[in-house]
Amino acid sequence: MIKRSTFKSGYLPYLLILPQILVTLTFFYWPALQGLSQSFFLSDPFGRSSKFVWFYNYIELFTDPLYLKSIVTTITFSIAVATVSITLGLFIATMANRALRATALVRTLLIWPYAVAPAISGILWLFLLHPSYGIVALTINNWFGTEWNPVLYGKDAMIMITMASSWKQISYNFVFFMAGLQAIPRSLIEAAAIDGASPFKRFWAITFPLLTPTFFFLSVMNIIYSFFETFGVIHTVTQGGPGGSTNILVYKVYQDGFVGLNLGSSAAQSVVLMSLIILITFLQFRYVEKKVQYTG
Amino acid sequence: MIEKTPILDIFTYIFLMVGILIVGFPIIYSLIAATLPLEDVSKVPMPLIPGDQFMVNMKEAWTRGNLGNQIFNSFIMATGITVGKITVSMIGAFSIVYFDYRLRVVAFASVFCTLMLPVEVRILPTYEMAANLLGPLQGLWDVLHLNGLVSWFAGHDIEVSLNWSLLDSYTGLTLPLIASATCTFLFRQFFLTVPEELCEAAKMDGASPMTFFRKILFPLSKTNIAALIVIEFVYGYNQYLWPLLITTNPDMTTAVIGLQDLIPQADDLPEWNVALGAAMMVMLPPVLVVLSMQRWFVKGLIEKEK
Numbered sequence: 001m002i003k004r005s006t007f008k009s010g011y012l013p014y015l016l017i018l019p020q021i022l023v024t025l026t027f028f029y030w031p032a033l034q035g036l037s038q039s040f041f042l043s044d045p046f047g048r049s050s051k052f053v054w055f056y057n058y059i060e061l062f063t064d065p066l067y068l069k070s071i072v073t074t075i076t077f078s079i080a081v082a083t084v085s086i087t088l089g090l091f092i093a094t095m096a097n098r099a100l101r102a103t104a105l106v107r108t109l110l111i112w113p114y115a116v117a118p119a120i121s122g123i124l125w126l127f128l129l130h131p132s133y134g135i136v137a138l139t140i141n142n143w144f145g146t147e148w149n150p151v152l153y154g155k156d157a158m159i160m161i162t163m164a165s166s167w168k169q170i171s172y173n174f175v176f177f178m179a180g181l182q183a184i185p186r187s188l189i190e191a192a193a194i195d196g197a198s199p200f201k202r203f204w205a206i207t208f209p210l211l212t213p214t215f216f217f218l219s220v221m222n223i224i225y226s227f228f229e230t231f232g233v234i235h236t237v238t239q240g241g242p243g244g245s246t247n248i249l250v251y252k253v254y255q256d257g258f259v260g261l262n263l264g265s266s267a268a269q270s271v272v273l274m275s276l277i278i279l280i281t282f283l284q285f286r287y288v289e290k291k292v293q294y295t296g
Numbered sequence: 297m298i299e300k301t302p303i304l305d306i307f308t309y310i311f312l313m314v315g316i317l318i319v320g321f322p323i324i325y326s327l328i329a330a331t332l333p334l335e336d337v338s339k340v341p342m343p344l345i346p347g348d349q350f351m352v353n354m355k356e357a358w359t360r361g362n363l364g365n366q367i368f369n370s371f372i373m374a375t376g377i378t379v380g381k382i383t384v385s386m387i388g389a390f391s392i393v394y395f396d397y398r399l400r401v402v403a404f405a406s407v408f409c410t411l412m413l414p415v416e417v418r419i420l421p422t423y424e425m426a427a428n429l430l431g432p433l434q435g436l437w438d439v440l441h442l443n444g445l446v447s448w449f450a451g452h453d454i455e456v457s458l459n460w461s462l463l464d465s466y467t468g469l470t471l472p473l474i475a476s477a478t479c480t481f482l483f484r485q486f487f488l489t490v491p492e493e494l495c496e497a498a499k500m501d502g503a504s505p506m507t508f509f510r511k512i513l514f515p516l517s518k519t520n521i522a523a524l525i526v527i528e529f530v531y532g533y534n535q536y537l538w539p540l541l542i543t544t545n546p547d548m549t550t551a552v553i554g555l556q557d558l559i560p561q562a563d564d565l566p567e568w569n570v571a572l573g574a575a576m577m578v579m580l581p582p583v584l585v586v587l588s589m590q591r592w593f594v595k596g597l598i599e600k601e602k
Contacts, residue, residue: 005492012391013400016390017387017391019387019388020348024406027426031422032413032421033416034424034468088318092315092319095315096339106316113323115579117578118534118536119555119556120575122573123559124575125566127329128322132340135325138341191555199301200337201593228573232534235556252536254537257420265418277414
């Protein structure tokens with residue numbers, strides 16, 4: 001799309017778009033190509049020699065039980081984060097929308113965790129869930145009678161990073177659900193109320209269906225968030241442990257590439273992640289944005 | 297509310313309070329921990345009455361974590377990313393929307409393709425790129441065997457190696473994160489809604505493209521810019537993976553990464569009061585930005601993603 005009336009100038013438009021193109025080329029396209037080509041080579045850790053090995057790195061990757069485990073871990077983790085943070089975000093937003101008084105104050109009290117870095121959220125929850133000092137850990141021990149120890153048990157570590165990652169995301173989801181709720185025409189709700197629908201009925205029959213676009217959009221955004229941005233949480237809280245039980249795909253790229261210096265494998269993993277992200281983006285544009293539209 | 301539902305209303309407020317408490321609890325608890333002396337913070341369970349050691353802990357955290365320097369670095373990085381991103385994408389969108397030139401579609405498509413590619417998926421090659429910005433040229437140089445050519449010219453062996461590293465520099469912290477298809481896309485969408493008549497009138501009055509940009513388009517975009525400033529500042533300040541890779545010098549580390557060193561490990565003294573005090577100080581700037589510019593923040597968040 002372009003404006004009907006445009007300016008005519010020989011070099012100016014090129015000059016204006018140049019910075020963007022330069023940065024995109026140097027930090028997107030060139031690295032992406034570089035990564036793609038590296039993934040077909042096997043190189044020694046010092047980068048002295050490399051050998052073209054076709055799909056060896058990919059075959060290695062998908063037959064490596066650790067990588068397959070990491071895929072399962074990532075999927076479990078992202079579904080958990082999306083479910084917890086979307087449910088709580090929707091619940092709080094519905095309550096806030098019902099409350100007539102002090103909406104501005106409520107919003108202020110709920111949105112600031114968005115500004116907290118994932119790594120800092122990790123530190124806060126590390127303290128709350130610390131096996132010897134954490135108050136939430138103590139509560140879990142007392143209530144469930146189990147021995148809570150995220151340093152030893154993979155399941156506990158997974159719960160810990162899920163809590164740390166979802167907490168911050170609640171306010172993000174809250175903002176979107178709040179906007180979605182306020183966009184629903186008041187007349188629809190009133191008409192249903194006149195027809196005798198109870199508040200719960202109105203929520204399930206009107207509000208919830210009208211929120212589906214927001215819902216799908218947030219699912220995609222939360223999954224992307226838990227795939228990539230939670231790196232800070234993992235790095236401060238568990239570092240992939242114990243025994244690789246919280247080693248999500250992004251963290252594995254970092255560990256294999258920068259700690260293990262297995263360049264070929266790390267590049268192949270990057271390519272897998274890139275394809276995944278492109279696929280998600282494509283699906284979002286192709287289906288989610290088009291199909292789930294109820295409002296005009 | 298439409299009908300009177302007193303019981304449901306009470307529950308609404310109760311649930312709302314519980315929700316706010318759940319969201320606020322980690323911070324309240326950490327704030328209390330930051331006011332306690334070491335012997336109280338390592339008690340099980342920790343007392344929930346604030347102590348009087350707040351300033352002591354904060355001072356200790358400030359000096360031990362070298363927070364002054366690190367928060368300064370974070371500030372530079374966040375500001376650099378914010379200003380850079382907004383400038384680059386705004387003039388880029390201006391070029392795409394208001395000019396008709398041959399490579400316009402190509403330019404737009406090439407930027408648009410990077411829409412969802414976060415830095416996390418291409419860390420290693422991007423790192424290599426930043427380690428030597430002239431790497432691609434070096435490759436070209438080697439392929440063309442220019443070394444031999446130069447030696448032949450000079451009459452003796454000359455090894456030419458092109459090297460321009462961004463590691464441990466503010467440029468390295470900001471520049472690779474500046475490219476943003478989302479911002480360009482947002483400005484493009486906004487520019488398309490600006491009435492055609494404004495441009496026509498400006499042209500009629502003999503305004504040059506840059507005058508039109510400065511006097512009309514820029515003032516019209518002010519709310520959008522304010523919204524993006526909040527979002528991008530928070531994004532830049534909270535970056536983790538990229539600064540972790542690109543800085544090795546402790547003086548160049550950003551605050552969010554530096555915090556890692558203050559977390560008590562298994563055999564350290566459990567000085568959580570200091571660690572949490574530091575965490576509070578580090579998270580303060582972006583939280584203040586979000587709270588003070590709340591209106592623009594909500595607008596920015598929703599418009600950027602939609």
